[in-house]
Amino acid sequence: MVNRKVLDPEMSPGAAFGQRLRQLRDERGWTQDELGARMGCTGTHISAVETGRRPPTNRFAAGADRAFGTGDKFQRMVSALQNTALLEGFPEYVRQEVRAAEIRLFELGIVPGLLQTPEYAAAIATGAVRRGAITEQQADERLTLLAERQASLVRTPPPFVYAVLDESCIRRPVGGPEVMAVQLAKLVAFAELPNTVLQVAPYELGERRPFDLPVRLVTLADRSMIAYAESAMQGYLDRNTGLVLPMLTAYHQLQAEAMPQAASVAMIEQLRKGTP
The missing domain is CATH 3.30.870 (Endonuclease; Chain A)
Incomplete structure (x- = not known):
């Protein structure tokens, strides 16, 4: 936990997605591996999306919404990310x-x-x-x-x-x-x-x-x-x-x-x- 990367949701839409994903995961006390198991992916994949090393896909967002019971909030975040005219960073x-x-x-x-x-x-x-x-x-x-x-x-x-x-x-x-x-x-x-x-x-x-x-x-x-x-x-x-x-x-x-x-x-x- 000491080396945990600090996330800045203002950096980009992708960073905002990763920060929100981590926030909800922390609130439930889940590890990245536990969330990955609920979403059908690996904990390494969860880590990469949270820290912005991998962009979230529509499928990933749908899995997050199912795991957290958030309706389509993550899917709408991905849609906004994909529709922006500004490049990541x-x-x-x-x-x-x-x-x-x-x-x-x-x-x-x-x-x-x-x-x-x-x-x-x-x-x-x-x-x-x-x-x-x-x-x-x-x-x-x-x-x-x-x-x-x-x-x-x-x-x-x-x-x-x-x-x-x-x-x-x-x-x-x-x-x-x-x-x-x-x-x-x-x-x-x-x-x-x-x-x-x-x-x-x-x-x-x-x-x-x-x-x-x-x-x-x-x-x-x-x-x-x-x-x-x-x-x-x-x-x-x-x-x-x-x-x-x-x-x-x-x-x-x-x-x-x-x-x-x-x-x-x-x-x-x-x-x-x-x-x-």
Whole structure:
């Protein structure tokens, strides 16, 4: 019991599910093996769901509802988890981002959310809806959260924001020429702020580019750090210093290899002026 993991239900929908599962199990005095026997699975499986190492399935949720006599409460929690437009780990990242002293971003393919114009962000969300990747309600959820995140940057003192954009971010057309022209102008304005650094990682970096996935690094006021990276289907949040520091080192290497801010802004300006 001494090494029992502390569960934070605010971290993500999956964490809330695991915390509720443990709470009801504790109230009944059941071990994980005893609950597993009632649900038709192993105690190891129960442990993995409680601590967020495995996501709960519909079948697992139905078994939990039967074991605890909770109607369909666990099934509704899983439904909400599956229907959210946010990747696992991202809600907790956002809660730390709004407290950040420093934010480091690396993005591929699209402009980072914190730097997007409303029109650019809406075009990205609309594209996802058309592909069937998310619903219109989920698109609204994403856009609302993005607006809140951007608003949180306007505080005193503001966070220092470092952004390295792969060249694909500024060359990939999104939303049509007018939307791109405004978006590129916003990047130039961002680079002029006293608390920002904007760089472009050119295609010529090739294999010297250290990241193949988007990366976000947050430094809090107490100098502790968290890292968040994601693939198309899953997000990963980490506070482990042994894992975060190598990512910070790789980010510094990326900054050293990327174009200086002046050259980066010049490239963006050239693209902007060439956009009808």
